[in-house]
Amino acid sequence: MIQPVSTGSALACRALTCRAGGRTIIDGLTLEFASGERVALMGPSGSGKTTLLTTLAGLLPPAGGRVLVRGVPLDEQPELRAGLALVFQSYGLLTLLTAAENVEVALRAGGCAPGEAMRLAADALERLRVARFADHLVEELSGGQQQRVAVARALALRPRVLLADEPTAEQDAVHRAVVLDELLAVAGGGTTLVVATHDPEVAERCDRVIEVRDVARQRSRSGP
Numbered sequence: 001m002i003q004p005v006s007t008g009s010a011l012a013c014r015a016l017t018c019r020a021g022g023r024t025i026i027d028g029l030t031l032e033f034a035s036g037e038r039v040a041l042m043g044p045s046g047s048g049k050t051t052l053l054t055t056l057a058g059l060l061p062p063a064g065g066r067v068l069v070r071g072v073p074l075d076e077q078p079e080l081r082a083g084l085a086l087v088f089q090s091y092g093l094l095t096l097l098t099a100a101e102n103v104e105v106a107l108r109a110g111g112c113a114p115g116e117a118m119r120l121a122a123d124a125l126e127r128l129r130v131a132r133f134a135d136h137l138v139e140e141l142s143g144g145q146q147q148r149v150a151v152a153r154a155l156a157l158r159p160r161v162l163l164a165d166e167p168t169a170e171q172d173a174v175h176r177a178v179v180l181d182e183l184l185a186v187a188g189g190g191t192t193l194v195v196a197t198h199d200p201e202v203a204e205r206c207d208r209v210i211e212v213r214d215v216a217r218q219r220s221r222s223g224p
């Protein structure tokens, strides 16, 4: 069943269908995310969480249906993607640049002046406990450190909607708490957080959990 989508939501999808490798992965899904809401996407490996996040971020064109940003179809105004940031499961960093350069390049691409980009990057890397690796090439960092740089990059962009794909998966207990605290804190400033996770604690600390099971059992849920 497709539920109505209001135009007031920060992000929504309506009758969204995604296909990959000749298969339907997401089938007619309607969801709505409020401004400042923190939502966990949970479900078994292969259930479609990454596919859904990538489509919501506007990086994968849907086979059917639409993604709406503040009620406006993303396919009609692609520039709305600027308000969306995605922390990729595989980080998506430029490995031959330093940690700081990765964050700065993203900020500069969004129109940030060089000095401001350096300041925001340093602040974000500090918050994610990777400041001491700021001048290290990404390829020299561990997986967990790279993941924290990827989170720092997304946070530095100060997006309206932050989509994060298993952002604590590579973290030890201490850094898992750091990443989680920083991600959850963005909601206080009105950013919507949608996080795919297998971690029950992440889900517990969100406002709402959406279970992504498999195509046959997908359910549409909207509203907190």
Ligand SMILES: Nc1ncnc2c1ncn2[C@@H]1O[C@H](COP(=O)(O)OP(=O)(O)OP(=O)(O)O)[C@@H](O)[C@H]1O
Residues within 6 Å of the ligand: 020, 021, 022, 025, 043, 044, 045, 046, 047, 048, 049, 050, 051, 052, 089
């Ligand atoms: N490019 C692709 N080509 C073929 N099949 C794909 C492609 N991308 C995803 N799939 C398939 O789509 C399904 C959903 O994959 P997806 O990565 O979205 O799941 P997930 O819930 O994020 O899994 P995990 O928890 O393991 O990260 C899987 O069966 C996967 O094999």
